[in-house]
Amino acid sequence: MQNRLLGIHMIVQNEEHHLARCLDSFKSIGSECFITDTGSTDRTPEIARHYGATVLHTRWEDDFAYARNISLPLASTEWILCLDADEHVIQGLEELLDYLPKVHKSVSRLRITIENQIGEGAGESVIFQPVRLFRAHQGYRYAGRIHEQLVRGGTRDGGEQEGDDQDMNDSFAYEKGWIAEHEPLAPLRLVHDGYLPSTIAKGDKPLRNLKLLQQELADRPGQPFHLYNVGVTYCQLGNIELAAEAFTESFLHTPLHAPYRSTLVRDYAKVLLAMGRYDEGHWLLAVERQRYAGYADLHLIYGEILEQQGLEERAYKSYARAANCREGSKGSDLKNNRKAEIRGIHQKTIEQKDDPESDVIRESNSLDDIYREPNRIDRHYVTDMGCDSYKAYTAMGRLAQKRGFLQESAHLYSLALGSEVTYAPAWTGLADVLQQSGETDESIAETLLARWKEHSTTTSTGPGVVTREDGLTHVVHALASSGAYGQALKLLHGVDRNIRIRHEEYLYWLLCANRVSEALQYVRNQWSEELGEVKNLQPEQRVDLALTCWVNELSVSDSLVATAEPQEREGWIMMNDLLDVREQVHVEDNRDEKTVHQTLQAATELSKNILIRAVKTGQLAFARKLYEKMVVINPDYDKGGVHSRWMAAVLYRQGYTMAAADLLIQCMSQGDLDAESFFYLGEAVYAKGHYEQALILFQQALEKDSEQRQARAGAAVCYMRLALGVIRQELTRSPTDKVLMAQQTVLEQQLRTAEGIPWRTVFHARERRNQLADQAHFIMHDREG
Structure with missing residues (x-):
């Protein structure tokens, strides 16, 4: 029996993969359901009827509002809920049925909460609260061929069009209509996954949207709301340059009171950050984060921009402001004791004075100002999940770690996990800082397991239930990320055999732990040639299987070679012959010169992939052996030192700095x-x-390439350190010289900023371990002979 309180209205086209999930999530309440089909060629209408929906057929007229309005006059329920097929309920449905009869008659529209998934991991969702519920037969209809907006009687009382729906894309939020600032929030929560990158890749939604938006702009040139959505669509299409142009134009013409303006500022700032236009993003948010003081996303983005500019103390404070936005909001978990914990963290850093001329609007240096809830209108911002909690804490933890406040950093990562126990960057950061603190691998494992037990009793902010195995999977991956492969494998071999780890990851960890015999046995057990399980391997995984054979002084099977791309197979065959200890190194001479050249070229390219993987897994002796063999069969392999330099860069980035230096010094000579x-x-x-x-050396780098940004920053830092050395030396002679003391203070502040700019190679736990490990001697050969 259908309830007469709430009805569902949808428009669909070819949604057979989503529709059943959506309708199934509402099945328990027996809602009236109207589905307007705009020309499906799959099983969509059949699925709709199976769930008891009334299916209305219409032609697609390039007009979402036209299609959505068809079913509205047919409603026999008091309330209408408008949905999309790629949405479904995760909570609040029964509560909604209890809530609706209590809504005052003067209220005719209600907001709901939607989590728009923009990625597969925890925290990769955007929260927004559009008006999707409204009373039937109250004069409401939709207007606009795209990003249709709910209107009543054509205009609002003040003559302004009334609209209130939103939608999102894969990485930047956009509003499908105006945000409703004052409508009550109903207790219904949906998940929308139609703009996952994997979903977008399968369809043409962005191109369709761009076409409709261009039609709207042809009718209404310069309309800032449509320009904004053009920018969002270009983001979906991966063209952030055109997105920035559209956002700039929209920003210049959007009124300050426009409810979508805060989201425009957010997305505009994201694009500027992604393009490296840090100064523009800085000045934009220096003003706008004051206007939208409770918008955590803006504080988080501002912090990221400040980090890129080397202003780490102020970036830290901006992240703290993002976390502070959670206070005072519904469902806040930032209690006074949590505030007190954060208040004491990294105090030396955040109390340092800012550059007085670095912002138009000065930031306060007072911790009381940082943590005071600003007076502001109650706004319902479009926000990335975790910006006001675990993402902010993780960013603070990363900065504290970089500045050497390791205990505080570990505490901040733990705070992040207290807000979202499945947030992988917080697990990785915690394992990394524990390793940097000198903890043994056994101690790191014990701490991570204790944190999991502590935080797994709290409720995750993300959708779905987190099982014990899911949580332990995060612990295992965090151990591996810190280079504690032995402990990760030990945990997998313990009582928790249900932890889900991909076979490819497990093999990689065995190689990294140098358990090559065990790796070979694992390959034989998991990749049976008879079952053809090697056919769908990715190139990197194929190299791992081959590497496992070669480091055990075995040849790669013909079936594995056969899985390679046709143009690579000759290279694989040559590599296999080259690394066969039973064979002499030689090049076949019974083939024409062109064929030999092509085979050598394929083998050379393949050798690079193998060398990279060998270095990443720590198999340096094998890497040296392969290099030497390639030199024998191909005298031009390292002509001009090109390959030696490439090899040195691979070694350096993986933390094998001494081995890399050996190669580079020989090349320099x-x-x-x-x-x-x-x-x-x-x-x-x-x-x-x-x-x-x-x-x-930095100056020599700039002589080779004047655009080498890292070398330029390095040279600037060296000049500052040398100048500081001179000033300090002079101060030993004249310790009361106020001019020298002032110069020293200014230069130290400038040095902190310059050092904060991300110019140095970042070494995490695995690379730090490699710096301390025994490193193979990589002086390759004498090219002068």
């Missing part, structure tokens, strides 16, 4: 260094405190 190589050598020398020598 033969005049073979490029800008990147000079930078790596300069950075290695800088890390040892030899600033004059580092400066010379």
Whole structure:
């Protein structure tokens, strides 16, 4: 029996993969359901009728409002809920039925909460609260061929069109209509996954939307709301340059009172950040985060921009403001004790004075000001999940770790996990800072397991139920991310055998732990040739299987070689022959020169992929062996030192700095260094405190490439350190010289900013371990012979 309180109205086209899930989530309440089909060629109408829906057929007229309005006059229920097929209920349905009869007669529209998934992981969702519920037969209808808006009687009382729906894209939120600032929030929560990157890749929604938006702009040139949505659509299509142009035009013409303006500012700032236009983003948010003081997303983005500019103290405070936005909101979990915890964290950093001329609007240095809830209108912002909690805490933890406040950093990562126990970056950060603090792998594992037990009793903010196995999976991955492969494998071999780890990951961890015999046995058990389980391997996974065979001095099977792309197979065959200990290294001479050249070229390209994987798994002896064999069969393999420099860069980025330095010093003696190589050598020398020598190397990098940003920043930092050294030396002679003291203070602040700019190679736990490990000698060969 259908209830007469609430009816569902939808428009669909070819939604057979989503519709059943959507309708099934409402099945328990027996709602009246009207589905307007605009020309499906799949099983959509059949599925709709199976759930008892009334299916209305119409032609698609390039007009969403036209299609959505068809079913509204047919409603026999008091309330109408408008849905899309790629949405479904996750909570609040029964509560909604209890809530609706209590709504005052003067209220005719209600907001609901929607989580728009923009990625597969925890926290990759955008929260928005559009008006989707309204009373039937009250004169409501939709207007607009795209991003249709709910209107009544054509206009609002003041003559302004009334609209209130929204939608999202894969990485930037947009409003399908105006945000309703004052309508009550009903207790219904949906999930929308129609704009997941994987879903967008299968269809043409962005191109369809762009076409309709261009039609709207042809009718109403310069309309800022449509320009904004054009920008969002270009983001979906991956063209952020055109997105920035559209956002700029929209921002210039959008009224300050427009309810969608806050979301426009957010998305505009995201694009500027993604494009590296940090100064523009800085000035935009320096003003706008004051206007929207409770918008956590703006504070978080502002912090990211400040980090890129080297303003780490102020970035930290901006992240703290983002976390503070949670206070005072419904469902707040930031209690006074939590505030007190954060208030004491990293205090030395956030109490340092800011550059007085770095912003149009000064930020307060007072912690009381940072944590005071600002006076503001109650706004319903479109927001990324976690910006006001676990993402902000994780960003603060990362900065505290970078500045050497390791205990505070670990505490902040733990706070993040207290808000969202499935947030992988917080698990990774916690394992990383514990390793940096000198904890043993056993201690790291114990701490992570204790944190899981502590936080798994709290409620996750994301949808769905987190099982014990899911949580332990995060612990295992965090251990592996920190290079504690032995502990990760030990946990997998313990009582928790239900932890879900992909076979490819497990094999990779075995190689990284140098358990090569066990890796070989695992390959034989999991990738049976008879079952053809190697056919669907990714190139990287195929290399891991081959590497497992070669480090055990075995040849790769013909079936594995057969899975490679046709143009690569000759290279695989040559590599297999090359690494067969039973064979002499040679090149077949019974083939024509062109064929031999093509085979050598394929083998050379393949050798790069194999070398990268060998270095990542720590198989340096094998990497050296492969390199030497390639030199024997191909005298041009390292012509001009190109390959040696490439190999040095691979080693350096994985933390094998000494092995990389060996190669680069040999190349330098033969005049073979490029800008990147000079930078790596300069950075290695800088890390040892030899600033004059580092400066010379950075300058040589700039002579090779004047656009080398990292070398330019390195040179600037060296100049500052050398100047500071001179000032400090002078102060020993004249300790009361106020001019020198003032110069020292200014220069130290400038040095902190310059050091904060992300110019140095980032080494995490795995790379730090490699810096301390025994490193194979990589002086390759004498090219002068």
